[in-house]
Amino acid sequence: xxxxxxxxxxxxxxxxxxxxxxxxxxxxxxxxxxxxxxxxxxxxxxxxxxxxxxxxxxxxxxxxxxxxxxxxxxxxxxxxxxxxxxxxxxxxxxxxxxxxxxxxxxxxxxxxxxxxxxxxxxxxxxxxxxxxxxxxxxxxxxxxxxxxxxxxxxxxxxxxxxxxxxxxxxxxxxxxxxxxxxxxxxxxxxxxxxxxxxxxxxxxxxxxxxxxxxxxxxxxxxxxxxxxxxxxxxxxxxxxxxxxxxxxxxxxxxxxx
Amino acid sequence: xxxxxxxxxxxxxxxxxxxxxxxxxxxxxxxxxxxxxxxxxxxxxxxxxxxxxxxxxxxxxxxxxxxxxxxxxxxxxxxxxxxxxxxxxxxxxxxxxxxxxxxxxxxxxxxxxxxxxxxxxxxxxxxxxxxxxxxxxxxxxxxxxxxxxxxxxxxxxxxxxxxxxxxxxxxxxxxxxxxxxxxxxxxxxxxxxxxxxxxxxxxxxxxxxxxxxxxxxxxxxxxxxxxxxxxxxxxxxxxxxxxxx
Numbered sequence: 001x002x003x004x005x006x007x008x009x010x011x012x013x014x015x016x017x018x019x020x021x022x023x024x025x026x027x028x029x030x031x032x033x034x035x036x037x038x039x040x041x042x043x044x045x046x047x048x049x050x051x052x053x054x055x056x057x058x059x060x061x062x063x064x065x066x067x068x069x070x071x072x073x074x075x076x077x078x079x080x081x082x083x084x085x086x087x088x089x090x091x092x093x094x095x096x097x098x099x100x101x102x103x104x105x106x107x108x109x110x111x112x113x114x115x116x117x118x119x120x121x122x123x124x125x126x127x128x129x130x131x132x133x134x135x136x137x138x139x140x141x142x143x144x145x146x147x148x149x150x151x152x153x154x155x156x157x158x159x160x161x162x163x164x165x166x167x168x169x170x171x172x173x174x175x176x177x178x179x180x181x182x183x184x185x186x187x188x189x190x191x192x193x194x195x196x197x198x199x200x201x202x203x204x205x206x207x208x209x210x211x212x213x214x215x216x217x218x219x220x221x222x223x224x225x226x227x228x229x230x231x232x233x234x235x236x237x238x239x240x241x242x243x244x245x246x247x248x249x250x251x252x253x254x255x256x257x
Numbered sequence: 258x259x260x261x262x263x264x265x266x267x268x269x270x271x272x273x274x275x276x277x278x279x280x281x282x283x284x285x286x287x288x289x290x291x292x293x294x295x296x297x298x299x300x301x302x303x304x305x306x307x308x309x310x311x312x313x314x315x316x317x318x319x320x321x322x323x324x325x326x327x328x329x330x331x332x333x334x335x336x337x338x339x340x341x342x343x344x345x346x347x348x349x350x351x352x353x354x355x356x357x358x359x360x361x362x363x364x365x366x367x368x369x370x371x372x373x374x375x376x377x378x379x380x381x382x383x384x385x386x387x388x389x390x391x392x393x394x395x396x397x398x399x400x401x402x403x404x405x406x407x408x409x410x411x412x413x414x415x416x417x418x419x420x421x422x423x424x425x426x427x428x429x430x431x432x433x434x435x436x437x438x439x440x441x442x443x444x445x446x447x448x449x450x451x452x453x454x455x456x457x458x459x460x461x462x463x464x465x466x467x468x469x470x471x472x473x474x475x476x477x478x479x480x481x482x483x484x485x486x487x488x489x490x491x492x493x494x495x496x497x498x499x500x501x502x
Contacts, residue, residue: 059407087403095418096499106404110405111414139499
């Protein structure tokens with residue numbers, strides 16, 4: 001596949017003994033979590049349960065000043081995760097002062113790496129693959145939200161990281177665009193270890209090889225689901241829809257208010 | 258549209274002015290009529306133009322120098338904690354000092370020439386530029402910094418590619434304020450000791466009771482200030498285009 005340069009195997013990731021505390025609120029207490037290699041793992045749970053905090057912990061990103069956090073991360077190949085992961089977030093993180101091409105190549109600029117013609121051609125090819133033609137010199141503000149998220153997807157691909165962390169990247173899209181982008185992401189992000197944080201049961205069921213359901217405070221994994229079949233799953237499948245109904249009911253029952 | 262509204266309100270003000278002069282029958286050494294001011298503007302056009310040149314130069318140099326200082330110190334404030342702890346109070350104190358009171362000192366220190374005028378201008382402009390850029394640098398959106406971290410960015414690249422561009426809209430606001438202060442700074446510098454400039458001309462005309470000339474010079478000063486403001490505004494809209502979409 002043209003999108004995959006780095007042939008190293010993506011690692012599995014084990015998070016153990018995670019404790020996160022924000023003032024009086026204990027988000028996690030002795031929490032353990034496993035991300036299998038080369039699979040899509042979905043973390044499904046209500047808002048505020050701490051899904052994003054796990055993601056930030058794995059990415060070693062800073063928390064707000066008052067957050068206390070401790071825990072261990074281990075990878076199956078014993079290599080550090082630093083420099084091997086990338087994030088896709090709900091708010092698109094394209095820089096408004098750069099055009100699309102420079103935004104996609106931002107990582108190369110930030111690491112002071114050389115930008116070759118070949119690299120630019122790969123970007124153009126990838127943009128075409130996600131259906132974006134002739135936009136490489138446009139500014140982000142000239143693109144729709146769905147287009148911008150496709151650009152972010154291309155940026156994640158060109159960075160060619162083995163671990164992809166997604167924090168509800170599709171949640172602000174209209175449903176048709178969301179389905180298309182989910183399919184595209186599932187198709188392009190193969191052989192990577194993906195963590196998708198979502199509160200949408202249907203999204204989890206379409207994209208998750210494994211689905212963890214996170215509830216309570218401090219948060220616990222109340223359920224692990226392994227739907228059969230390959231992703232992206234057909235959203236019109238009757239069994240999938242039944243499962244969605246079950247998950248919706250379960251999440252609603254857990255909801256405190 | 259803004260230009261049109263500006264022109265209309267200027268015309269209305271001038272009309273009110275004319276009416277006041279006519280109704281109260283004020284002598285021209287108290288309040289000259291707009292017509293008289295326009296006449297003396299025409300009469301003294303050469304003199305006023307000649308005297309505006311040093312003022313414009315002082316204002317421009319003061320502005321550029323303040324910009325350089327302001328950007329430099331804002332970066333220092335963000336990156337070095339001891340500077341933040343010790344220089345920030347000093348910066349505030351410098352702003353608390355009344356420019357009018359300090360200006361005569363500058364003449365003693367920097368001489369009768371252009372340097373003391375640039376110094377008064379800088380004293381007025383340094384604070385808005387530094388504090389606006391400093392604020393902008395501190396408020397880099399967190400998602401940009403997260404992104405840079407996952408991309409293994411170097412510290413300097415984060416500064417150059419992310420933090421400085423993200424702070425430009427804030428700097429632009431500071432520069433707009435500074436643009437309106439710059440000619441005033443130069444004029445204050447000229448008031449306390451100068452042999453040329455618009456401030457010198459205004460002071461001289463005042464002491465000779467040439468109130469019409471004073472008003473004409475004042476009018477030119479206003480026009481210069483407005484022109485400078487709109488020039489900076491235009492430049493900022495070009496440079497910081499993403500903030501206006």
